[in-house]
Amino acid sequence: MVESDRIRKSVDMVAVLTQKDFKLRYRNSVLGFLWALLNPLAYMVILTLVFGLLFRMNIPNYAAWVLTAILIWRFFSIGTTQGLDSITSNQALVTKTDVPRYVIVLSNSAANLVGASLEFIVLFPILIVLGIRLTAYVLLLPGILILEFFLVFAVSLSLSSLAVKYRDFYQLWDIVLQLGFYVSPIFYSENLIPARFRFAYSLNPVTRLIESARGIFLLAPTPSRFDLIVITGIIAAFLLFGFVVFRAREWHFAEEL
Numbered sequence: 001m002v003e004s005d006r007i008r009k010s011v012d013m014v015a016v017l018t019q020k021d022f023k024l025r026y027r028n029s030v031l032g033f034l035w036a037l038l039n040p041l042a043y044m045v046i047l048t049l050v051f052g053l054l055f056r057m058n059i060p061n062y063a064a065w066v067l068t069a070i071l072i073w074r075f076f077s078i079g080t081t082q083g084l085d086s087i088t089s090n091q092a093l094v095t096k097t098d099v100p101r102y103v104i105v106l107s108n109s110a111a112n113l114v115g116a117s118l119e120f121i122v123l124f125p126i127l128i129v130l131g132i133r134l135t136a137y138v139l140l141l142p143g144i145l146i147l148e149f150f151l152v153f154a155v156s157l158s159l160s161s162l163a164v165k166y167r168d169f170y171q172l173w174d175i176v177l178q179l180g181f182y183v184s185p186i187f188y189s190e191n192l193i194p195a196r197f198r199f200a201y202s203l204n205p206v207t208r209l210i211e212s213a214r215g216i217f218l219l220a221p222t223p224s225r226f227d228l229i230v231i232t233g234i235i236a237a238f239l240l241f242g243f244v245v246f247r248a249r250e251w252h253f254a255e256e257l
Helices: 002-024 032-054 062-084 091-096 102-129 136-163 169-182 195-202 205-217 225-256
Strands: none
Touching: 002 102, 062 102, 062 136, 062 169, 062 205, 091 225, 102 136, 102 225, 136 169, 136 205, 136 225, 195 205, 205 225
16 A cells, blocks of 8 residues: 555656646746747757758658658657756755655656657647658657657766766767767668668667657558567667666765755
């Protein structure tokens, strides 16, 4: 009974903190939640003009091809960056509540899932304007976003726990993300990678998520079996590693914050 109460309390806390994290992004702004739609809309219109009109890549529907990848990358980049700060920016919750500390990280990742979902909703009309015919395969998109949510949560567990003591992780992760942007097939095709490196390159979970999202909009029904194996396998490994690191570190949070 005590354990069930603790689980229910944790679930309630995730819902409350997710709503709080999402609201804080637009606090004191005139348009409020409208920015959740206007910001990605403006971003995607600019990218469409730049990459669809100025750059002539030998890729069909290049503007839509880039936009889909950008939104997958934004979810990972923004989600892990904010996840890294989730413990250090919630000192009161860490030190004054008995809710499992990972709930704070989980709610932060959930708030970013909401934001990413809204961005993809904005993407749909843009794809139609670009001449993309949406099919029933778009119903697979929630599954892809949920997989990415678990990836973001898994990475954030390790980062947030280590950043409490080692603040250098803020700078280190920024460098990692800059590198990750260029080693993920966002602006170029995965086929450009030399054959001898392609298998190793394909094991990047963000690459597999990007290719899966592109597939349901532009190419073919995906994710493929290979995509699912790579994504779920790496997420499982990251989750295991993340929880081990987090549980080892969380006993020191109160004294280090």
